[in-house]
Amino acid sequence: MPAGTLYRGREGMWSWVAHRVTGVLIFFFLFVHVLDTALVRVSPEAYDDTIAIYKTPLVNVMEYGLVAAILFHALNGLRVIAVDFWSKGARYQKQMLWTVMGVWIVLMAGAFYPVLQHTLRTLFGS
Amino acid sequence: MSTTETTETANGAATEPTDDVALFDVDHPAPVIEPPRKRTAKTPKASRGNFEMQTWLFMRLSGIVLVVLVLGHLLIQLVLDGGVSKIGFAFVAGRWASPFWQVWDLAMLWLAMLHGANGLRTVINDYAERDNTRFWLKMLLYVATVFTVLLGTLVIFTFDPNIR
Numbered sequence: 001m002p003a004g005t006l007y008r009g010r011e012g013m014w015s016w017v018a019h020r021v022t023g024v025l026i027f028f029f030l031f032v033h034v035l036d037t038a039l040v041r042v043s044p045e046a047y048d049d050t051i052a053i054y055k056t057p058l059v060n061v062m063e064y065g066l067v068a069a070i071l072f073h074a075l076n077g078l079r080v081i082a083v084d085f086w087s088k089g090a091r092y093q094k095q096m097l098w099t100v101m102g103v104w105i106v107l108m109a110g111a112f113y114p115v116l117q118h119t120l121r122t123l124f125g126s
Numbered sequence: 127m128s129t130t131e132t133t134e135t136a137n138g139a140a141t142e143p144t145d146d147v148a149l150f151d152v153d154h155p156a157p158v159i160e161p162p163r164k165r166t167a168k169t170p171k172a173s174r175g176n177f178e179m180q181t182w183l184f185m186r187l188s189g190i191v192l193v194v195l196v197l198g199h200l201l202i203q204l205v206l207d208g209g210v211s212k213i214g215f216a217f218v219a220g221r222w223a224s225p226f227w228q229v230w231d232l233a234m235l236w237l238a239m240l241h242g243a244n245g246l247r248t249v250i251n252d253y254a255e256r257d258n259t260r261f262w263l264k265m266l267l268y269v270a271t272v273f274t275v276l277l278g279t280l281v282i283f284t285f286d287p288n289i290r
């Protein structure tokens with residue numbers, strides 16, 4: 001890494017990479033999600049059979065990953081907006097990133113059981 | 127290579143220096159030099175920068191609204207009342223019986239699709255280097271976006287709980 005750079009390889013760059021990767025990921029999921037929801041216009045069975053895929057352990061874990069991506073993108077998006085519109089935003093961008101990560105960890109911990117309870121209950125009994 | 131000659135021709139009708147007397151005043155204004163970025167007949171009426179500025183602003187405004195819509199959606203669908211276990215045709219029917227949730231989902235669909243599509247447009251512009259590749263990737267993106275938004279809208283408006 002070249003010495004003396006403020007951006008490259010630092011928090012600012014990595015948060016931008018993560019924001020971009022999560023944004024693209026969410027967009028692709030949204031495309032699939034509109035298609036699966038559209039099955040309610042086909043028949044209740046077609047819809048329920050497809051939603052059953054979401055209830056398998058593997059997809060349920062992927063869903064927790066999707067929650068992780070959305071929470072990071074949303075919180076970091078608010079940080080980007082603060083950097084752009086708050087007069088002191090750029091000066092506190094690093095502190096705001098650590099705040100984002102802190103809130104993200106708390107929310108992810110809080111979402112662990114609610115989101116994964118379906119899998120936890122089917123795998124480990126009631 | 128005579129630089130002096132060029133300078134002299136370029137200055138053409140430049141005023142002769144006179145000692146002490148002010149060169150220019152109200153009756154003898156200084157010659158006007160055309161501003162370097164003056165709008166000319168060739169300048170397009172709306173510059174492209176304006177569109178990019180509007181999309182930049184849209185990303186931020188839609189982002190703020192999406193925080194409420196999307197996080198609220200996740201809370202209801204994945205966290206409360208047993209998480210994903212309860213999702214099914216009956217649950218969808220229950221929620222879309224209320225115009226409030228119809229409007230919520232409609233706004234979320236449009237804002238998230240436009241926000242995401244514009245984000246992807248930026249990503250394509252960044253990484254697709256050949257003009258042709260960039261053009262076709264964006265066409266694919268726009269077609270998929272219009273299709274998804276219209277399909278989703280149709281589903282929300284034509285949902286029928288007694289479909290059988």
Ligand code: HEM
Nearest residue numbers: 020023024026027074077078189192193238242245246248
């Ligand atoms: C939940 C609330 C959300 C917030 C606060 C938010 C915020 C933002 C902001 C401020 C940007 C602009 C970043 C920049 O110009 O550097 C952005 C970019 C982006 N967002 Fe979101 N967003 C949210 C939800 C979504 C959703 C639901 C999707 C997918 C459908 C999405 C996909 C994208 C993409 C693909 C980009 C472009 C990334 C890039 O250019 O690097 N976002 N987001």
